[in-house]
Amino acid sequence: MLSSVLEKSTCKNCRFCCEFEKADEWETPIINEHLANLLKQKGVKVKKQNNNYTFDLEFKENEVKKCPFLSENGCGLDDENKPFDCKIWPLRIMKKQDKIYLTLAKTCPAFEKDDKRIIDLSLNLFETIKLYAKNNKGAIKEYSPDYKIIKEMEL
Ligand code: SF4
Ligand code: SF4
Numbered sequence: 700m701l702s703s704v705l706e707k708s709t710c711k712n713c714r715f716c717c718e719f720e721k722a723d724e725w726e727t728p729i730i731n732e733h734l735a736n737l738l739k740q741k742g743v744k745v746k747k748q749n750n751n752y753t754f755d756l757e758f759k760e761n762e763v764k765k766c767p768f769l770s771e772n773g774c775g776l777d778d779e780n781k782p783f784d785c786k787i788w789p790l791r792i793m794k795k796q797d798k799i800y801l802t803l804a805k806t807c808p809a810f811e812k813d814d815k816r817i818i819d820l821s822l823n824l825f826e827t828i829k830l831y832a833k834n835n836k837g838a839i840k841e842y843s844p845d846y847k848i849i850k851e852m853e854l
Pocket of ligand 1: 705709710711714716717788789806809
């Protein structure tokens, strides 16, 4: 969904959002039942999160662990199967107090200096993202200051 502003080669050399530390365990993407079953077959632990699933990286110490779908060439999932969280990242749907917002991760290096392109695109995608949020309220994350608020989303 963000291919017009995010080159695949940029992500291939970065992978920041496909690797996790214990402190950002809450960032693991929401996955559907089909992907959860695939992971279970591969012996990856899956945990239920509201009405959805995510993978459990079973952190023990301060290690960095990769998403189980990450391959040598980047994400191993095609566009159809890629979790919605990943399709829109570094955008996120977040809740702050009683309000829902579309936000942008400040940590994605692709948009550190010039974020106008991603802001413009996020506004173009706003209704699509809002519809997803409306149908997947369990996928809404609590606000973190690592994210810049773009626009309030009334569901
Ligand atoms: S953090 Fe940004 S640049 Fe890095 S892999 Fe994720 S989307 Fe791509
Ligand atoms: S599903 Fe793909 S894009 Fe999403 S975190 Fe895993 S490897 Fe990265």
